[in-house]
Amino acid sequence: xxxxxxxxxxxxxxxxxxxxxxxxxxxxxxxxxxxxxxxxxxxxxxxxxxxxxxxxxxxxxxxxxxxxxxxxxxxxxxxxxxxxxxxxxxxxxxxxxxxxxxxxxxxxxxxxxxxxxxxxxxxxxxxxxxxxxxxxxxxxxxxxxxxxxxxxxx
Numbered sequence: 585x586x587x588x589x590x591x592x593x594x595x596x597x598x599x600x601x602x603x604x605x606x607x608x609x610x611x612x613x614x615x616x617x618x619x620x621x622x623x624x625x626x627x628x629x630x631x632x633x634x635x636x637x638x639x640x641x642x643x644x645x646x647x648x649x650x651x652x653x654x655x656x657x658x659x660x661x662x663x664x665x666x667x668x669x670x671x672x673x674x675x676x677x678x679x680x681x682x683x684x685x686x687x688x689x690x691x692x693x694x695x696x697x698x699x700x701x702x703x704x705x706x707x708x709x710x711x712x713x714x715x716x717x718x719x720x721x722x723x724x725x726x727x728x729x730x731x732x733x734x735x736x737x738x
Contacts, residue, residue, distance in 0.1 A: 593646050593647065594647050595644055595645070595646060595647075595689075595693055596644065596647050597642075598644065598645060599641075599642045603639075605630070610647070611633065611643070612630070614643070614652045614655050615629045617653075618655055618676060621674055622674060636673075640659045640660070641658065642657070642659060643655060643656065644658070644694075646677075646686050646693075652678065653677065653681045654687060654689075654690050655676055655690070656675050657672070657673040657674040658670055658671065658697075659671055660701060660703070666705045666707070667703075667704035668703045669705040670694060670705070670707070672694060672706070677690075687720055688724065694706060706726075
């Protein structure tokens with residue numbers, strides 16, 4: 585059930601508290617938007633996401649009427665250098681809806697959730713090629729505190 589926030593957008597929770605999918609129809613509607621960011625997701629989108637959710641991730645979608653305008657996949661992480669963080673795996677706005685407030689709406693909802701969950705930090709990673717997204721993140725008060733190093737194993 586969508587939760588209205590006084591604008592043309594509403595937030596729909598795809599997952600419950602234990603990571604179970606509570607809105608499968610909305611998950612299906614979110615897939616084309618999610619693939620705009622993660623085009624490598626397997627054909628069994630719902631199955632892959634169910635596995636991700638079972639491992640701690642949660643998903644929220646921004647909707648206008650029956651249309652998904654954007655989505656966030658997020659999780660709580662406890663670590664030694666930041667404490668409790670709300671980490672955003674994926675934050676994507678439908679390309680046709682960019683610069684219309686969808687990302688700002690989702691980021692505000694994530695920040696409110698992080699505060700309600702007593703998080704010390706709201707964090708996300710963004711590919712170096714996503715310069716438009718970086719301008720948005722800077723505008724919204726996010727900073728780059730570290731480099732992320734990784735070695736691909738598969």
